[in-house]
Amino acid sequence: MLSWLSNVCCCKASSAVIPMKESDVPEVVKILPIKDAEGNPRNKIALKPGHSLMDWVKLTNSGKNLAGVDKFMNVSHEELAKHASPNDVWVALRGNIYNVTHYMDFHPGGCEELMRGAGKDCTDLFDEVHRWVNYESMLKKCIVGKLKPSVDNLSSGAFDLNQKLRQDLAGTFRPPKLKTTDSSEIRNISFDWHESPGTVEISIFTKVSGNRLTKGHVIVDNDGKSLDVFVYTPSKARNRSLHRLRVKLRDNVERKSTVNVSSSSGKVTLFFKKIVRDHWGTIGDAKLESPCVDKPEQCFRTATLEKVTGVTHDMKVFEFVLPPGCFLAPPLGHHVFLKTDVLGMSVVKAYTPILENVNDMESDARLLCGSKLHLMIKIYPDGALTPSLDNLKPGQRIEVSNHDGNFEPESFWAAENIAFIAAGSGISPMIRLLAELFAGKEDLGKKKNSIRLLACNKTEADIPWADVIEEWTEAYDNFSVKHVLSRPDADWQGPKGRINEEILKGFLVEWDEANDRSVLICVCGSSAFNDVVRKMLLNIGFKAGELFLFDG
Numbered sequence: 001m002l003s004w005l006s007n008v009c010c011c012k013a014s015s016a017v018i019p020m021k022e023s024d025v026p027e028v029v030k031i032l033p034i035k036d037a038e039g040n041p042r043n044k045i046a047l048k049p050g051h052s053l054m055d056w057v058k059l060t061n062s063g064k065n066l067a068g069v070d071k072f073m074n075v076s077h078e079e080l081a082k083h084a085s086p087n088d089v090w091v092a093l094r095g096n097i098y099n100v101t102h103y104m105d106f107h108p109g110g111c112e113e114l115m116r117g118a119g120k121d122c123t124d125l126f127d128e129v130h131r132w133v134n135y136e137s138m139l140k141k142c143i144v145g146k147l148k149p150s151v152d153n154l155s156s157g158a159f160d161l162n163q164k165l166r167q168d169l170a171g172t173f174r175p176p177k178l179k180t181t182d183s184s185e186i187r188n189i190s191f192d193w194h195e196s197p198g199t200v201e202i203s204i205f206t207k208v209s210g211n212r213l214t215k216g217h218v219i220v221d222n223d224g225k226s227l228d229v230f231v232y233t234p235s236k237a238r239n240r241s242l243h244r245l246r247v248k249l250r251d252n253v254e255r256k257s258t259v260n261v262s263s264s265s266g267k268v269t270l271f272f273k274k275i276v277r278d279h280w281g282t283i284g285d286a287k288l289e290s291p292c293v294d295k296p297e298q299c300f301r302t303a304t305l306e307k308v309t310g311v312t313h314d315m316k317v318f319e320f321v322l323p324p325g326c327f328l329a330p331p332l333g334h335h336v337f338l339k340t341d342v343l344g345m346s347v348v349k350a351y352t353p354i355l356e357n358v359n360d361m362e363s364d365a366r367l368l369c370g371s372k373l374h375l376m377i378k379i380y381p382d383g384a385l386t387p388s389l390d391n392l393k394p395g396q397r398i399e400v401s402n403h404d405g406n407f408e409p410e411s412f413w414a415a416e417n418i419a420f421i422a423a424g425s426g427i428s429p430m431i432r433l434l435a436e437l438f439a440g441k442e443d444l445g446k447k448k449n450s451i452r453l454l455a456c457n458k459t460e461a462d463i464p465w466a467d468v469i470e471e472w473t474e475a476y477d478n479f480s481v482k483h484v485l486s487r488p489d490a491d492w493q494g495p496k497g498r499i500n501e502e503i504l505k506g507f508l509v510e511w512d513e514a515n516d517r518s519v520l521i522c523v524c525g526s527s528a529f530n531d532v533v534r535k536m537l538l539n540i541g542f543k544a545g546e547l548f549l550f551d552g
Contacts, residue, residue, distance in 0.1 A: 052106075052382065052384070053106070053347070054342075054382060054384045055106070056103065056106045056138075057342055057343045057344075057345045057347075057384060059102070059106075060140070060141040060343075060345060061343050061344060061345075066099065066141045066142045067098075067099050067142050068099045068101065068144070069144050069145070072143075072144075072146075073097070073144055073145030074145055074146050075090075075092075075097045075144060075148060076148045077121070077147070077148070080092055080119055080120070081119040081120070082119065083118070083119055084118040085118075086104070086111060086115065087101065089101045089114070089115065089119075091118065091119075091120065091122060092122070092123065092147045093121075093122070093123050093126055093135060095123075095146055095147050096143055096145075096146060096147065097143070097145050097147055098135075098139045098142045098143055099144050100114065100139065102142070103142065121147060134298075134347075134348050137345050137347075138345060138346075188291070189204055189205055189206045189207065189243050189288075190288075190290075191204045191205065191245055191286075192205075193283045195274075195279070195280055197274075197277045197278065197279065198273060198274055198277045199271060199272065199273055199274060200249075200272045200273075200274060200283070201270070201271055201272075202227075202245075202247075202269070202270040202283075203267060203269050204229070204231060204243075204267070204268040204269075204270075205266070205267055206231060206233050206243075206267070206268060207266055208233050208266035209264060209265065209266055211264065212234045212263070212266075212410075213233065213234065213261055213263055213266045214261060214263065214331060215259055215260075215261050215327075216329045216330055216331030216332075216334070217231060217232045217234070218230070218231055218259055218261065218268055218327065219231075219326075219328050219402055220259060220270065220325070220326065220328075220370075221301055221325060221326050222253070222257050222272070222325035222326070223325055224252050224253060224255050224325065225248070225252055226246070226248045226249060227245070227246065227247040227249065227270075228244070228245075228246050229244065229246075229247075230242065230244055230299070230402060231243045231268060233266075240406065242291055242292045243288070243289065243291055243292065244289045244290075244292055245287070245289075246286070246287045247283060247284055247285070247286045247287075248285040248286075249283065249284040250282055250283060250284040251274065251275070251278065251280060251284075252275040252276070253273060254272065254273040254274075255323075255324040255325035256273075256324060256325070257270055257271065257327060258270070258272075259327050298337075298401060299402045300337075300399040300400060300401050301322065301399070302323060302397045302398070302399060302400075303320040303322050303323070303397060303398060303399070304320065304395065304397050305318060305319070305320055305321075305393070305395065305396050305397070305398070306320065306321050306394055307319045307394055308392075308394075311376060311465065312461060312462055313462075314379050314462075315376055315377070315379070315425055315464055316376070316379065317354065317374055317375065317376050317377075318374070318376075318377055318392075319356070319372060319373075319374050320372065320374075320375070320400060321372055322370070322371050322372065322373065326371070327370035327371075328400070328402070328403065329369065329370035330352075330353050330373075331403070331405070331407070331409070332407055332409050332412070332432060332433060332436065333352070333405055333407025333409075333432075333433070333550070334352070334353075334404060334405035335350045335351055335352040335403065335404060335429070336350065336351065336353065336375075336401050336402070336404070337351075337400070337401035337404070338375075338389070338398055338399065338400060338401075339398070339400075339401065340385065340388050340389075340398050342385065342388060347384050347388075349384075349386075350404070351375040351376070351377060351428070352375070352428045352432075352550070353373050353374060353375060353403075354374050354375070354431055354432055355431075356372070356374050358431050358432075358435050358439070358465055358468050373400065376425060376428045376431075376464065377425070378424065407429075407550075411520055412433065412520060413444075414518070415448075415518050415519060416448060416449045416450075416519075417448065417450045417452075417511060417518060417519045417520070418437075418448060418450075418451050418452070418519075418520050418521075418522070419451075419452045419453075419454070419507070419508060419511075419519070419521045419522070420452070420453045420454070420521075420524075421454045421504075421507075421523045421524075421525075421533055422453070422454070422456065422523075422524050422525065423456045423457075423525030423526065423529045424456070424458075424525070425464070426525040426526075426529070426550065427455060427465075427524070429522075429524055429550045430453070430522060430524060431464075431465060434451075434469075434472065437451060438472045438479070445476050445479065446476065448478060449478065449518075450480075450511075451476070451478055451479045451480075452479070452480050452481070452507060452508070453479075453481045453482070454482050454503075454507045455481065455483050455484070456484045456485075456486070456499055456525070457484075457485055457486070458485065458486050458487045459485060459489070460483075460485065460488070460492070469481055482494065482495065482503075482506075482507050483495075484496070484497075484503060485497075486498070499529075499532075499533065500536070501536045501539065501540060504533070504536050505540060508521075508540070508542075511542075513541075519542070519546045520548065521537060521542065521546055521547050521548070522548050522549075523537075523547065523548070523549050523550070524549070524550035530549045530550075534547060
């Protein structure tokens with residue numbers, strides 16, 4: 001896989017065991033599915049000292065000529081192809097040429113992975129792998145010039161080259177697709193509107209039935225004069241179609257909106273109050289993209305920090321208030337991206353929203369109101385983003401993206417046996433799933449045969465929400481927890497040091513031998529941690545379709 005500009009440093013792991021180091025705790029949590037036993041995720045390597053993302057940021061601000069040219073150039077495909085050696089690497093992205101030679105040693109995927117795109121236009125491949133990476137900011141000091149249009153680029157030879165690269169990538173992990181190429185799965189939605197003297201009602205018809213559409217699939221940004229509405233319609237094979245309705249309203253409305261979703265019919269209804277009671281006669285200028293033909297632009301809005309609550313000595317919950325006109329309620333297992341400027345570079349990281357109170361589903365209802373986000377974040381003193389987050393004061397602001405992800409709630413509810421394997425703050429996406437089972441009014445946890453949690457941390461003090469987890473183990477006979485510590489105290493009686501197949505077999509005893517098992521195993525840690533655990537689980541005998549990775 002072209003692990004292009006990933007900005008998370010993870011340690012290289014062996015295929016048998018993995019030490020629980022601080023770098024094994026994910027700062028970025030993305031949701032990526034296991035597709036088959038042959039599907040291998042990208043292998044990240046341990047970077048040399050002085051080659052973190054923050055070190056790259058400092059280098060780009062050092063004044064060094066990273067582009068290696070004295071003027072902005074127009075580069076032909078032939079010239080681009082000449083720069084494909086380890087000491088001279090140019091790449092083309094969206095019509096721009098970048099000299100990434102100096103970035104090679106900063107790339108978490110290693111030089112070999114980056115070399116697969118050397119001397120080529122790999123825009124499509126980049127989008128498949130790193131749709132959210134802000135390469136324009138990361139490589140702005142490396143820009144050489146523009147790529148000249150070329151008829152040869154459309155020739156069969158160029159097509160065959162790109163096709164071969166895509167075949168090389170087959171089976172590897174990719175970010176969730178926002179639209180599917182299966183025409184039977186692409187739904188062209190429609191909309192209508194109605195008004196009264198004091199209100200406006202917009203109805204969006206998605207044709208999604210079977211209780212698969214929720215409020216979480218709808219995002220609204222309303223500044224009072226214009227609307228930007230995103231609707232993600234779930235489809236098969238973990239793909240999603242994105243639809244976007246933009247409206248420049250005839251007159252002003254209040255920024256607060258009401259969002260209703262009929263899960264049975266797939267109808268989305270938005271209600272707005274007019275500032276001035278009047279008859280409009282027209283909604284204004286409306287544009288519906290269904291589905292979006294182009295890849296959606298990164299859509300951010302400004303959120304305000306309200307408060308910070310400590311969870312452990314280095315993990316904190318940040319409560320962000322969204323703008324008055326925003327409705328953003330991430331579905332189960334989805335994450336959002338935070339963006340801020342660090343030394344002139346735009347840094348983006350992903351975090352999975354949790355509940356305000358992990359043992360109170362009333363806070364889940366507040367999350368579904370779409371006005372606040374609670375994110376548990378581990379602070380890394382030498383990290384690129386988290387020191388800036390740690391310095392935020394209540395009232396200060398940061399950019400928050402649309403949510404992203406492809407977790408399938410249907411698989412979660414259908415499985416009779418569920419296991420969670422988490423490293424450090426990797427428990428974030430799982431804690432809301434556990435709360436759905438144990439803290440809801442329907443007591444769904446009792447309907448499962450078995451629920452298990454394997455939590456990997458350095459010390460007992462590093463275990464987040466230990467008291468809540470203990471309460472759940474006491475209340476539910478079918479829920480069991482095992483902690484693995486890499487730096488335990490002398491009196492620790494549980495597993496120590498490293499996660500291995502023996503620990504996993506003991507944790508999943510009986511499941512691996514059942515022929516009629518109904519199992520879902522969720523894993524969340526760094527990419528290195530996830531890769532090793534995935535290989536162990538497959539080696540033990542679990543099937544790829546029984547695994548789901550929340551991957552960093």
